Amino acid sequence: MDFKRKIETGKLVVTTEVAPPRGTDTTLLIEEADLLSGCVDALNVSDNQRSIMRMSPLGVAHVLQEQGHEVILHTTCRDRNRLALQSDLLGAWNLGVRNILAMTGDHPLLGDTMGTKPVYDLDSTQLLQAIQNLNRGHDIMNRRLDGGTGFMAGAVVRPDPNDKMQLLRLKRKVSCGARFIQTQPVYNTEEFKEFIEKVSHLNTHIIAGILPIFSLKTVKFINDKLPGIIIPQEVVERIKNSTDPAEEGIELAAETIKKLQDVAGGVHIMPIITHQHTEAILKRAGMLH
């Protein structure tokens, strides 16, 4: 059953994320994706994540689909205006991409290419609405197209039950067509449950983000580069005191997944560098049989 069908029928999904290469060599990308064969429903392909220049996610999606993987194409509003976004989406559909994750995109000031002009002609809700139009066979100006798309569109959220603005924004994303939502990493499962209670009335499929921590270096990376994500001290202590931090990281991630299985519509695994432990995490969490 493909990702779209699973979302439509309310099944538990497992997604994960791969980063496009910083160059043309796709060897490592394919090796990483191969580690995930049979473990996950779809691979997210990021779009110049954190504004760091990498291969176009559309090019990567094509490579991965050729290898038999289903992808969720990240589409951000940072680098393309409404003309380019729509035409890329039409191209993506013709290349076989069926799932889109619509995002505003990190500001270029956070990235590696100084002096970049930010675009943001649309925001993520406007992009979601444009995708709805394409799905109806119309462009953003409501003109009929010669063949439309049938994308499964999704969006992202920081699952903070106390951030009223983000909750309102999530509601609007859903009303603009986000049929699945992938969240930022979850460490505090009680807080996540509170978040789910607050958004349970929304007609969408919420997939909890899991960012496994295999070392104190990962803790430092999250604290320095990913603002808003708070790692509980207990988690840091367990990694710190472990003789095998990688094994402890697998256990921690699996424990989190088990606690989330009944509340979330799935999990989205996004380790920082490699997927070498992703299968082990899913097995430990009972998500693979």
Added chain:
Amino acid sequence: MIISRQKDLQVLFEGLSPDDSFFVIGCGKCAKKLRVGGQKEVEEVFWRLVDRGFRAVGWYVISTACSINSWEEIASEKPEIDDATAFLVMACGNGVSVINRVSGMKAYPLLDTTSIGGVCDDYMLHEQCAACADCNIHLYHGICPYAQCPKGLQNGPCGGSIDGVCEIGSERSCVWAQIYEEAEKSENLEVFTEFHPPKDHSKKVRREGLIEKI
């Protein structure tokens, strides 16, 4: 008010030709108020030119650099202006452009224009207006997100807005947090529940390059 800031004069001076004769021009409106183009700053630049060995023939603060009816009037106030071969202008880009147009002289900008803003209680307010030619600021409780959000978002904050702080720097507050505060105060969260369609940029583009009779 047009917000400008002074360029690095050291770098600017390195690009000037020693064969030119310079006349420094300030602006009595925004640049003066922001203390980047009033008499004090203009005189300072004049004397720095002299110290650096450049030929500096004079200085003058025009009442409004972007609104000049007669260049002859200005030239008659400061006859030494005729000895200049280049102007150094301490005004916003509008001022430099108008001075260039009315004088027909080479004009170097000494300021970088950053935004349309204001001054309130001695504080400079940056980016209050993006001159989008499609104003709907009333929908946002008097705070324009198109001008003040680094991404110009019109449908609420991005995910980088955390605890009221903007993703591009901890010293910047998220404009959407301010809008939310105002919306809560007025018990009207409509701006967060209504969908705002993409902006019509054609309204702005249509006026570029036009010269219209007032």
